[in-house]
Amino acid sequence: MASEVVDATAPKPRGGRFCTVCNERRAALKRPKTLEQICKECFYAVFEDEIHRVIVDNHLFKPGERIAIGASGGKDSTVLAYVLSELNIRHGYGLDLFLLSIDEGITGYRDDSLETVKRNEIQYGLPLKVVSYKELYGWTMDEIVKLIGLKNNCTFCGVFRRQALDRGAALLKVDKLVTGHNADDIAETVLLNILRGDIARLSRCTSITTGEDGPIPRCKPFKYTYEKEILRSWALNLLFTYAYFKRLDYFSTECIYSPNAYRGFAREFIKDLERIRPRAILDIIKSGEDFRISTSTKMPEQGNCERCGYISSQKWCKACVLLEGLNRGLPKLGIGRTRGLNNERNKDMKETNGTKALQSKQFGTLDF
């Protein structure tokens, strides 16, 4: 990963490599998406302009809307926060922007990245709200992992985060949530859904906006943005800040609890694919958008959780089921399909693939 940054910073003394866009300045890097030589200024310009086009062409926002930016402190959400606040001013979107961060309570991981978000709050002048698992659910991920071990911990975190984001968004009284999911993420998800047989998710996972029929719609302005370009943008930005060397650690940090092997397969494959043909990432997304999927694919009926009122297709929302399990020392409650389910309370959970409600369909399909 460090070599990515070196690529951008290495001076190009061998003469004559000029930016193909402005033809004035020296090229500083090769654009990952198009492989054209480009200088820093033009790269920023074209990067930001493409995002602006995506926002406008897809009618993502309306003037006067309050927008929460899901901010993890990682490179995607940091760049997203920066770019959105820039474009908001430059093009007069008229948006009220907020940063929304989720504290899962993972020592040594989340507490570090939260520092970055707090810095973003100051740097970009965007009010920050932090919602923690502890205050919402009474449990931190550290405590959960201590109880259930390293199996299925991602299940808990994913379910809790989804609700946490919605609750945080509700507390901020925002109209929409934006997340930093990029083209690589979406391409991976398309592949994963094909590999795992999830045709229903496959039909939704390329939508730039999801959850319009729920309380808080979510959109992904980076849908067509290559991860490598976000990386370059972020890295270039850092070079000129005093905190450069300290911050470099963050983007190579992954959640300490989450070896998600399956996405790893897809990720590796996409990296290899990108090397042969960079545009393939966007081609995957295009395929995802073009798949002929019958619109009569069954959607779950939308009701409300009896326990907490959150949107749910079952009697209890998934978070409540999982919490019940935690509080009663039954770590397998709500996990998998037939194992360890509580019959008295949730007979219906047994029949459903419990994880269908895991990433409650009405709220889109991707993890934060």
Add this chain to the structure above:
Amino acid sequence: MSCNSGTCESGCYREEYSGDDVRHDRPLVTGNCQESNGVSSRGGDSNSPGLCIKCKVNETIVSTHPAIAAGGGDCIRFCADCFRSNLFGKFRFAVTSNAMISPSDNVLVAFSGGPGSRVALQFVHEMQHKSQKNFDASRDRSLPVFGVGVAYIDESIISPIPSNDFDSGIDEMKLIVSSLAPPSKQFFVIPTESIYSPDCAAGRDQLTKLASAVSDVTGKEDLVEHLRMLSLQKIATENGYTKIVLGTCTSRIACHVLEATVKGQGFSLSADIQYVDARWEIPVVLPLRDCLSEELNTLCNLDRLKLLLHDGSFFYCQDSLRTIDVLQQPRSGINGLIASFVKLLQQENPSRESTIVRTAGKLTPFCFNRIPEVGDDNGHLASQRRQKKYNLKPNESLPPESFCIICNSPLKKTGSATFNDIDNGETRAAAACSSCQYQILPKDPSSLEYFYSLLPRSMSARARDGNISHELLRDQIKDYLLSDSNDGT
């Protein structure tokens, strides 16, 4: 955004999704067990280990042929005979439920020498042979026996093969085809360049120029495949064949699903992966669609070993499912990457290929993905009724307006057909899919005209004349059309 560690301790996704996801710590239970192979797995517990769970008499393959029972799966459950009949059962089911072969058909089997087409050829022959026996035994001789021919497309001008290997490979194929008699079968060995003209030298020259005009490795490989289909179509049309049989198996389709996805061909994907593809002049059928390459390999190995064990010497026998390895070409570029990827996934979970194909099978097919109904042949209406009916909505059942001139994939109505820069009034400029535009057609406009001139007529004719269904439609309504001079334009 997502995490990327290599080890999996949480297993969080593995158990939670599709019903065929299998835990990798129980390698004996594979996705196959849940598929329709007619055998219930519940009997497993009451069986003695090592006995076939179907006939309960013979030993399982893993006992009788330990060398080939590498992958587990059916080798652990079935004996050699039941394994074979299971596979043939899948073939026969595909053929009957999709009305692939009717008694009046002449079927051309595409033979590459690989395991898929070898098994397809074998099974088609066995079906024909049985049909012949029934015919001979019946008194009224009412149901004719379908004919079978075999074709090998020689692509050596593009991907050279050492001439010794080539000659011995072809000889072996000839021997195989001649051993599959009665009834006897014609065997065609046709070079790709013959789609241009009967004059081999001119055809070779044009084909070489065409191939070298494609710079993208994957594009070239795909173009060769498209030419292969055109060659098969030509042989079939010129020799009176009414169906083309391909030995495409589940594994190959799984690869194609991913190939089409990464090339941006999500819209047309469902057209290529059904049992029947009737957009061509001669419909193409895939009777081995439900068989895994591993099963087909095992079958070929089984019979080959039986041959060797028999008396140690090498002799040709009707049962020998030998494959011609020297003629097999590995895939390269993106297709090669995907082949390795799928292999890796399949190793990690033996039901992965099936899951991929099942997912893609849920995509809506096209109106041409079934055998066209022939109303005048009363005796065969029963087989028509048995054919799979897709519930297509009215707008989905309309024929696509246009097809890509290179790969013949149905084009989405909005915009994917437009060319980025050509505006010289040529209507044919519009008719290529975005994938072929990128990986096959030349980038600069000035080379485009030249490239078009290199295409075989059967390809460029698609552009000139529009697609077939428009012609047919026009034929039907021509009596009602006003002539051009009447409408004032």
